[in-house]
Amino acid sequence: MQHFSDPHRLTAPQFADRIGFARLTHQAFDGVDLRPLRDRLVAKIADGTAQAGEGLDLSLIAQLLGDKEGGLAIQAEVLAFHQLFRSPCAVTKPALRVLALAAAIDMGGNTPIEFLLEGSEIELLTLYVVKDVGLPEPLPDHDVAIVVASDSEECREALASIDNAASRWPRPLLNRPDRIANLDRDKLYRLLADIPGLDIPATICAMRSQLTALAAGEMRCGDIADELCFPMIARPRGSHAGVGLAKIDDAASLASYLTERSEQEFFVARFVDYANADGLYRKYRLAIVDGRPYACHMAIADRWDIWYLNAYMAFSEEKRAEEAAFMHDFDDAFGRRHRAALDEMSRRVGLDYFTIDCAENSDGELLIFEADNTAVVHNMDSPDVFPYKQPQMRKIFAAFTAMLARHAKAGSQA
Template identity: 40%
Template sequence: MTNAVLAPALPGFASRTPGALIGTAALVRWFEEGHDLAPVWDHLVARLDTDPADAAALMDMSTLLLIRKARRKGEAAQAAALDLQRHYRRSYNGGGGVRLLAFVTAGDLMANTPLDFLLTGSDFDLHLFYVDKDTASLDAVPDHDVAIVAVGESPENQAVLLRLSDLLQDWPTPVVNGPPLRIAAMTRDRVCALFADTPSVLAPATRRIDRQTLLDIARGDLRLERAMPGISFPIIVRPIASHAGEGLEKIDDTATLLVYLLERGEPDFFLSPFIDYRSADGMFRKQRIAFIDGKAYPSHGATSAHWMVHYVNASMRHYPERRAEEAAFMEGFDRDFAVRHAAAFTVLAERIGLDYFAIDSAELPDGRLLLFEADVAMVIHDADCARTFPYKKPAMHRLFAAFQRAIAARCGVEQRQPKLESSAA
């Protein structure tokens, strides 16, 4: 495949602007559409051969590796890029619009707010500025109209968010999703505590527990009910730092718990009661919903026969009836799902208190909204095949446009109609 073919499909492919990225969104779409990534990789290698200090090429290589699940290699390429440069950029549809400065940090594809997707169709100029717990100052940031704290909550990012909290004191431009300590407070246990007294939301009690205590429970030396009053088997256990279901297991008894611990080496875990949220037909349904300035927008609705629902393992592309259900959910969201859960949405927006965040949720038979988690870095995208999921892009582009309007409003700019035909841009 020639560069002449790749360049129109991958914005930034032929750019020679220092720090200009192809970007996560274009690379994920290219991959999901079934294209060969080898020519893109070869192009990036050739760029590095020409200029070993081409940090943007290294950063795009990191993204390709992370897309292919080569996490260690991807993180190594990312670290090499950050050793060279901390500032990267993306311009959408030629740029010239709002200049958005995003504070991001090193990590995988779920470490930061998915801005490259959320800005699809805009004319924004996005500046990604990487920070860590040792960042001394922000004097080197570029000129911008508005900033956003895009670092997601995780144990690794707690110190980063704390440092950002100090650095952003008296910041001269509007800051979306500030102060950073609001994001730092979005740990699983703290989010659950926020909604403990909320009639419209069930956020199962989630508690931290160390490995030794879990081993004592598994061996019968300590009763679960004594260690965790109010919680009994079956339970859900996951490592503190896990996301996307990694290390997440339903544990029915002490024997199963012991086997789980023999297979996991982490020192600390989250523990919560298992809530059977299956519908009357025996299927499990999970919704991902984004909140923008307090208004809810659907991202996906997955249906599965298994209690642990992720969009990939739900095999939605193989079940037309599940896709038809998702299409109805997304197209009728404002007049159906959002109406039923209006009270829950209001309290979620008020208590979390961020300009942008997303949740994973389910509907319980008694009408409550079951809250699994909330974060600013959940994957929100429009990369599903348009032939198989024709309803997805219109819904996602409405979400993207709402996000862009919200950002533009912070600096007194009226955002123009997005160029949705340029979804790769």
């Protein structure tokens, strides 16, 4: 395992076909009832005729229907005996074969790369790097590989396994695992702290005992971190998608927050009021592809804790017009204002592809909330409601596929 003594030791892949993440998520997003398909797949498993790819599809369907625990249990059973899967491709003779290196985690824990490759002439193989199985020797044939596992605790072993083999990888390897670790909330701010024109609050890991003492007046904010003060942002360590995220105004609200949470470790950071003069908050998602930033979306709301869905952009023509202008003018406006900061951030993070959730603070600086390699960049929004989005998404997808092709060509010439 993982020796790769011959750099050309690649083999025809023994993959299992699947419906895949993009198609099933599209259906769920469009309101398709996935329960009949789930029931058919369950019946095939019961009578012993299900293929590995169908098992993995069932795992995803369960998660899309809200049964995360059941979905992960099915995934674990499937990955115990099969790790390599092929996603649908738009052409019968692909121009390029990409190997995505994934971890055995929930559906949001790996880069949703299928969305980025939709409609392309690229074939996607996904290899799940599983504990006690590791990487196959020889590897399945591919032109370029990309690590899609996240920086989360659940992916640590998979990333370490890939990292051990990275220096001997027989093809170009993108989003190298040692750089994905830069995205940890409590590491990213240290990496970016001194970039001119960029504001990133220090994210500090605090134990429950420390926060309990702070709430009781037995400890000061400065005892936890120099720049920490009320109001602050708190979230359980390891949480995602806003679970447990709260603005803590004072010791009393901290005490109340702790009574509602059972976790022992939290991330805390100073709160930045990034509201514009009109009282609305504007939060942006950017994709950094091959070092260049692209606009993914702009969410506008009267609350600081914005996600695109809770901004209700579909219900406001005025908001959508502003988002359309943001996308149309990005290179000459937002992108130009923050070009130096974004360029330096991209250089320090060192990943070929990642996303940034950000805003602008009251001084006009680029305010960084988080950077991630697994945020969803998709083309599922209605073209009737969001006519400006599909051209923008196609621009991002084209940049992503061009990046893969460039690296694959360079690897073939090496």
